[in-house]
Amino acid sequence: MTAAELSRIAGATRATVSNRRRRHDDFPAPSAGREASPLYDLPxxxxxxxxxxxxxxxxxxxxxxTTLGLMGPGSGVAAERS
Structure with a gap:
């Protein structure tokens, strides 16, 4: 999940998430992405x-x-369009 998705779930601004990530060692480590655009594990x-x-x-x-978006193509989850 992106920092923006994380901020929505946490009810915080993206700036708050970014600041917490830099200042607190207990913040979840990125599971993928780049330094400028880290991705986090939802669980x-x-x-x-x-x-x-x-x-x-x-x-x-x-x-x-958010959960379905993280699964992406090839995850075995198919969306049905009406």
Missing amino acids: AVQAGLRARGHTSTASPTEELR
């Missing part, structure tokens, strides 16, 4: 938020959209 982010007593502020629809 690790969710566990980190729970460990700090935060709950997701994203709606179930947003969380589902």
Whole structure:
């Protein structure tokens, strides 16, 4: 997941996420991406938020959209269009 998706789930601004990433050692390590555009593992982010007593502020629809978006093509998940 991108920092923007992380910020939506956490209910924080992208700047807050970026600052926390730089200043706190307990921030989840990127699982992919580049230094300028890191990608994070959704379950690790969710566990980190729970460990700090935060709950997701994203709606179930947003969380589902994020989860499905992370699966991408070739994941075995197919979307049906009507």
